[in-house]
Amino acid sequence: MINENDENIFKNESDNSGMKETLYLCSIPGMKEKILESADTPLEECVPESEVKW
Numbered sequence: 001m002i003n004e005n006d007e008n009i010f011k012n013e014s015d016n017s018g019m020k021e022t023l024y025l026c027s028i029p030g031m032k033e034k035i036l037e038s039a040d041t042p043l044e045e046c047v048p049e050s051e052v053k054w
Contacts (some may be wrong), residue, residue: 003009013030026032 025035
């Protein structure tokens with residue numbers, strides 16, 4: 001991403017990729033609210049990654 005002066009906004013590719021992913025997720029209707037809601041879920045109530053079916 002660059003600003004109006006054609007200067008890089010982010011210092012590294014990881015920051016740039018993270019921002020792109022955040023913007024993408026926030027563009028999905030209802031996703032931002034689901035993420036914020038799930039942030040309050042205690043870890044004990046979460047499904048272990050090994051049990052997640054992708």
